[in-house]
Amino acid sequence: MATIAQAIRLALHVGETRLGVTDILGEDVGPPLGGVFTVTQGLKTAWNSPLDERGIIGTAMGLALAGQRCVAEIQFCDYVFNTIDLLKLAGSSHWSSMGQFVLPMVVMTPVGAGIHGSLYHSHSFDSMMTHIPGWKVVLPSTARDCYGLMISAIRDPNPVMFLYPKALVRAQGKDKIPGEPDNPRTLSKMIDAPLGDRSSWIPNWPVLPDFSIPIGTANILKSGCDLTVVTYGRHAPLCHSIANKLGDEGISAEVIDLRSLYPYDWETIASSVRKTRRFLQVNEDGAITNFGEHLIRRITEELFYELEAPPKLVAARAIPGIGLAWPLEQATVPQPDDVEQAIRELANLSA
Amino acid sequence: MTKTRDREVWKSLRGIPEIYQNKVPPMDALRVFDIMAKARALEERLRKISKTEHGYFWVGGTGEEAFNVPLGLLVQKGQGPAFDYLHLHYRSGAILTAMGMPMIDAVRQMCSRATDRFSGGRNFVHHYSIPAWNVVPVSSTIETQYTMAPGTALAQKRFGGTGITIVNGGDAGTSEGDFATCLNWSSIPGRELPVLILVVNNQWGISTPFSEIRGEQTAIQRCGSYGIRWETVDGNDPTASWNALSAAIAYVRDTRKPFGLEAAVSRLHGHSSSSGGARVDEPDCFEAFKGQLIEQGTASEDQLETIYIGHEDEARKAFETVVREPLPTPDTIYDHIFAEENSWQP
Numbered sequence: 038m039a040t041i042a043q044a045i046r047l048a049l050h051v052g053e054t055r056l057g058v059t060d061i062l063g064e065d066v067g068p069p070l071g072g073v074f075t076v077t078q079g080l081k082t083a084w085n086s087p088l089d090e091r092g093i094i095g096t097a098m099g100l101a102l103a104g105q106r107c108v109a110e111i112q113f114c115d116y117v118f119n120t121i122d123l124l125k126l127a128g129s130s131h132w133s134s135m136g137q138f139v140l141p142m143v144v145m146t147p148v149g150a151g152i153h154g155s156l157y158h159s160h161s162f163d164s165m166m167t168h169i170p171g172w173k174v175v176l177p178s179t180a181r182d183c184y185g186l187m188i189s190a191i192r193d194p195n196p197v198m199f200l201y202p203k204a205l206v207r208a209q210g211k212d213k214i215p216g217e218p219d220n221p222r223t224l225s226k227m228i229d230a231p232l233g234d235r236s237s238w239i240p241n242w243p244v245l246p247d248f249s250i251p252i253g254t255a256n257i258l259k260s261g262c263d264l265t266v267v268t269y270g271r272h273a274p275l276c277h278s279i280a281n282k283l284g285d286e287g288i289s290a291e292v293i294d295l296r297s298l299y300p301y302d303w304e305t306i307a308s309s310v311r312k313t314r315r316f317l318q319v320n321e322d323g324a325i326t327n328f329g330e331h332l333i334r335r336i337t338e339e340l341f342y343e344l345e346a347p348p349k350l351v352a353a354r355a356i357p358g359i360g361l362a363w364p365l366e367q368a369t370v371p372q373p374d375d376v377e378q379a380i381r382e383l384a385n386l387s388a
Numbered sequence: 389m390t391k392t393r394d395r396e397v398w399k400s401l402r403g404i405p406e407i408y409q410n411k412v413p414p415m416d417a418l419r420v421f422d423i424m425a426k427a428r429a430l431e432e433r434l435r436k437i438s439k440t441e442h443g444y445f446w447v448g449g450t451g452e453e454a455f456n457v458p459l460g461l462l463v464q465k466g467q468g469p470a471f472d473y474l475h476l477h478y479r480s481g482a483i484l485t486a487m488g489m490p491m492i493d494a495v496r497q498m499c500s501r502a503t504d505r506f507s508g509g510r511n512f513v514h515h516y517s518i519p520a521w522n523v524v525p526v527s528s529t530i531e532t533q534y535t536m537a538p539g540t541a542l543a544q545k546r547f548g549g550t551g552i553t554i555v556n557g558g559d560a561g562t563s564e565g566d567f568a569t570c571l572n573w574s575s576i577p578g579r580e581l582p583v584l585i586l587v588v589n590n591q592w593g594i595s596t597p598f599s600e601i602r603g604e605q606t607a608i609q610r611c612g613s614y615g616i617r618w619e620t621v622d623g624n625d626p627t628a629s630w631n632a633l634s635a636a637i638a639y640v641r642d643t644r645k646p647f648g649l650e651a652a653v654s655r656l657h658g659h660s661s662s663s664g665g666a667r668v669d670e671p672d673c674f675e676a677f678k679g680q681l682i683e684q685g686t687a688s689e690d691q692l693e694t695i696y697i698g699h700e701d702e703a704r705k706a707f708e709t710v711v712r713e714p715l716p717t718p719d720t721i722y723d724h725i726f727a728e729e730n731s732w733q734p
C-alpha cells in the first residue's frame with residue numbers, strides 16, 4: 038500500500054486539482070527533487086523557495102490573506118522554531134481582527150527521532166505547537182490517515198499544522214487509500230519520480246474518489262479493558278504492536294491513535310478511561326511541559342474518581358538534545374521496552 | 389535553471405525611472421493640508437486619551453503626516469487582489485485618515501471599546517484590520533509585516549491588473565531578517581513581485597539612534613544588492629513625498645516589480661506614551677507646510693487654523709461619544725478563535 042510520502046503527495050495532488058491549492062512552497066519542494074522526503078514530487082504547483090523559514094511562513098500568511106490556498110513545508114521541524122512568532126500571528130489574526138480575516142493555510146513538517154538524526158533532525162514539535170492557539174494541529178501515523186487529514190487540513194478555513202513522523206515516511210500502510218491501486222509497485226511506477234534525469238517525467242495520478250478524515254477524531258487501534266494507551270505519530274504503531282504482544286499474556290490494553298492534537302477527541306479518550314480506569318500517554322517530545330501532561334491534567338481534574346491508578350506519561354528525557362550514537366538516542370526517546378514496562382506496571386498496579 | 393549564472397553586478401539602482409517621474413499628477417496642496425490637520429488633530433486627541441482613565445497605551449505617527457497623507461491618497465483602495473494590499477505598522481494612522489477612516493474608529497480602539505471595528509477592544513490603537521480596504525491585521529511584532537508582503541503580492545501578480553502591495557515600517561526594524569526576507573522574496577529572478585517597500589526613518593528605535601547600531605547611511609540602499617530599484621525622500625516635505633510616492637507607485641503598478649523608498653521623518657512625541665509622549669525638538673512637517681502655504685499665499689493663517697480647529701472639534705466629539713460606549717464583556721474572549729462556529733473546546 039501507499040507510503041506516507043506517497044499518501045501526502047496524493048492528497049496534495051487532490052488539493053491542487055480539486056481543492057484550489059495554488060502553491061506548495063518550501064525548501065527543495067519543487068522539481069527536480071520534490072522534497073527531501075519526496076513528499077512533493079510531480080506536483081504542478083510546487084516551487085522551490087529561498088532557504089528562509091520566516092519567509093516561507095510569512096509568504097504563506099500573505100497568500101492566505103489574499104485568498105490563495107497554500108501548503109508550506111518546513112523541511113524538518115527542527116527549523117520551524119525561528120518562525121514561532123509568525124505562527125502565533127497566524128493563529129491570532131482571526132481573533133485579533135474579530136473574525137474579519139481568515140488564514141486558510143497548511144504548514145507541513147516532518148517530526149521526531151528514529152532516523153539517527155542527532156540534535157537537529159530529531160526534534161518533536163507537538164508540545165510547542167499545541168501551545169499556539171488558533172491553529173489546528175494533526176500528527177497522523179499511517180498513510181491513509183495522512184491522506185485523509187491532509188485533505189481536511191487543506192479544506193479547513195484555519196491555519197493547520199500538519200506534522201508527520203519522519204521515521205515512518207517510507208513505511209507502507211496496511212489500509213488502502215480509496216482509489217489507490219492494489220499493487221504498491223503499480224503505484225510507485227505511477228507517481229514516484231525516476232532516478233536520474235526527471236526533466237521530462239510526469240506522474241500518472243490514480244483516480245481518487247472523495248475521502249477525508251475529519252480533524253479532531255481519534256482512531257482506536259485496538260480495544261481493551263485494562264488500561265488506555267493514548268499516543269500518536271511514530272509511537273502509535275509501536276504501542277499497537279506491544280499491546281498486541283501483551284494481549285497474548287492477558288493484559289488487555291486499549292490503544293488510541295489521537296491523530297489530531299488540537300482540537301483533540303476528548304470524548305474517545307474520556308470514554309476509554311471511564312472503561313479502563315488507567316491511563317498511559319506515550320509521545321516522544323521532551324517530558325517537561327509536554328502535551329501528554331495536559332491530557333493527564335485534564336484526566337486528573339475531570340476523571341479523578343474514575344481512576345484506579347495514577348496516570349502515567351512516557352516521553353523523551355528533558356535534556357538539551359538527542360545524541361547521535363544509538364545508545365544515546367535509545368536512552369533519550371521512548372523505546373519499545375519503555376512502553377512495554379509502563380504498560381505492565383500500570384496494568385498491575387492495584388488501587 | 390542552470391546552477392550558475394552570469395549576472396551583471398548592479399552598480400547603482402538608485403532612482404525612479406524618468407518616465408514615471410514625468411507622469412506625476414500635481415498635488416492638491418490644500419487637500420493634503422486638510423488631511424494632515426485631521427490626522428494631527430486625531431493623534432493629539434489619542435495621545436491625550438492615554439493620559440486619562442479611558443485609555444492605556446499610545447503610540448502613533450505624529451511627525452509622519454507629510455509622507456503618510458500623500459501615500460494614503462495614492463492607494464488603489466478596495467478588497468481583493470485587484471486593489472492594493474497594505475501591511476502597515478503603529479505609526480500609519482495618517483495613511484488611513486487619508487484613505488477615509490472616520491476618526492471615531494481610531495478613538496474606539498484607543499479606548500478599547502466593544503465598538504472598535506478593528507479588534508473589538510482587543511488590540512492597541514493603530515492596530516487596524518480592514519478587509520474592505522485590504523488593510524491586513526497590524527501587529528505589534530516589529531517587521532513581521534515584511535515577511536507577509538510577498539504573499540499578497542504574489543496573489544496580485546498572478547491575478548493580473550494593477551494592484552500592488554505596500555509595506556511600511558520603521559528604520560530600526562530593518563535590522564530584523566524579515567526585511568531581507570522581503571527584499572529576497574520580492575526579487576526572485578523572473579518572479580519579481582509588485583511590492584512597494586517603504587522604510588519610514590525617524591533615526592530612532594525607541595532610545596537607540598540608527599547611527600549607533602548601523603553602518604549603512606540608509607536602510608533602503610540594501611535594495612541594490614537584490615537588484616531592486618530604490619530612492620530616498622524628505623518625508624517632512626509633502627510635495628517631495630507626493631512626487632516620489634506617485635512615481636514609485638506608478639513604477640510598481642506598471643512593471644510589476646518591487647521598489648524601495650525610504651522617507652526621512654520626525655518623531656515628535658518620542659517613541660510612545662511609555663516614554664512620556666512629551667513633545668521633542670525636531671522639525672514639524674505640519675507647521676512647516678502651514679508656513680509654506682501662508683507664504684505662498686495659498687491660504688491665510690486664520691483659514692488654516694480654522695481647518696485644524698474643526699478637526700480638533702470632531703476628535704473631541706468622537707471621544708465624548710466613545711466614552712459612553714461599553715467595554716467588551718468577559719464572555720467574548722472565546723469568540724473568533726477559529727473560523728467555524730462552536731469549534732472551540734478547552
Ligand SMILES: Cc1ncc(C[n+]2csc(CCOP(=O)(O)OP(=O)(O)O)c2C)c(N)n1
Nearest residue numbers: 479528529530558559560561590592593594
Ligand atoms: C520583534 C519585536 N522586537 C521588539 C519590539 C519592541 N519594540 C517596539 S517598537 C521598537 C522600535 C522600533 O523602531 P523602528 O523600527 O525604527 O520604528 P519606529 O518606532 O521608530 O517607528 C521596539 C524595539 C517589538 N515590538 N517587536
Ligand SMILES: [Mg+2]
Nearest residue numbers: 558559590592
Ligand atoms: Mg525608527
